[in-house]
Amino acid sequence: MEIIILGWYILVETGSVLLLTLYGALQYLGTLISPVFGLVGDRFGHRNVLAVMRATYACLAVVLTVLSFVHAVDAVTVFVIATIAGMVRPSDLAMRNALVAETMPGDRLMAAMGVSRTTSDSARVVGSLAGAAVFALLGMGWAYFVVSAFYAGGFCLTLGVGAVRTAGDRLARMSLWRDLMEGMHFIADSPQSLAAMLLAFMVNMTAFPMTHGLLPYVARDIYHIGQAGLGTLVASFAAGALIGSVVVSMAGRKLRPARMMMVFAVAWYVLVLAFVWMPNPALGRIMLVAAGLAQSLSMVPMAVMLLHSAGTQFRGRVMGVRMLAIYGLPIGLVCAGWLIERLGFAGMATGYCAFGLVCTAAIWVRWRAALWPKDAVANAR
Secondary structure, three states: OOOHHHHHHHHHHHOOHHHHHHHHHHHHHHHHHHHHHHHHHHOOHHHHHHHHHHHHHHHHHHHHHHHHOOOOOOOHHHHHHHHHHOOOOHHHHHHHHHHHHOOOHHHHHHHHHHHHHHHHHHHHHHHHHHHHHHHHOOOOOHHHHHHHHHHHHHHHOOOOOOOOOOOHHHHHHHHHHHHHHHHHHHHOHHHHHHHHHHHHHHHHOHHHHHHHHOHHHHHHOOOOOOOHHHHHHHHHHHHHHHHHHHHHHHHHHHHHHHHHHHHHHHHHHHHHHHHHOOOHHHHHHHHHHHHHHHOOOOOOOOHHHHHHHHHHHHHHHHHHHHHHHHHHHHHHHHHHHHHHHEEEEEEEEHHHHHHHHHHHHHHHHHHHHOOOOOOOOOHHO
């Protein structure tokens, strides 16, 4: 809902695609400190950290709700709140994945991750449509009242997950910096983990911008459709991701994570490129569904492979570093805004996809021995 509400507000209020991409980039500012969130989760419990994060979302949403009702919202306010939320939000996925890994046996992890993703993907489908409808019918104040209510509910439900973990004496004595460096060294010494991190950075920088932060621009300036049309574009990508999550949850024990990650990363780029050149929103929605499916079939196996490799000791730290790779998204968004003003949307997006495909091929060539053989650790079922 927030993607629809605030993205559309910024684009309409400022009329600038560069400011739209800057707003999108601010939401991922906290990727730079995601490894620290992962480390704190390892020490004090991932559930506890996630609860604090979601309480923060709720408080920020309440502030924006009140400001909306008293007509005190402007673009500067939105940017300030987006900056604060952006320091916290990127680590949310890492904490959720770590919680799933804590509570599920290893042989069921792939299916469990698929089920976990279905909840967030289905919420994105409904939320994108609901956000557009409530914003268009009732205005920003009531739309953000609904957002605040969902965040408050999410905080309460998070408190019911698992048991409170207390830090042991050994963890309490360990150095924060040393813990972080141990996680970094673990990834550097694990070929499949290093390859996955580089691929994650690349897709965030060159694939995700077209289906996330730039969709308000596509809706208004390319397809000439309003908030409701934007909602259907976001919902289309999320629907494809939901289908992919269901597939993973049903066939989890039969899938080879590293192979899935690489094959569907290539498919994702091809389908995003097809979306860019679709002449109307109906065909664009079809390509977005297919791209969302490929994205899910690549990213969920990647997360499972990383969690399997990390084990209990490094789980939070590795997923925190994984979130650090999301920093490619704000870089890609800001550069995209600058390039669109010079090359147009199609030219920018085509260049992004071509560059992403070349880099994906380079990753496969460099780490083929660790990623492709059926008996490789990265393809363990």
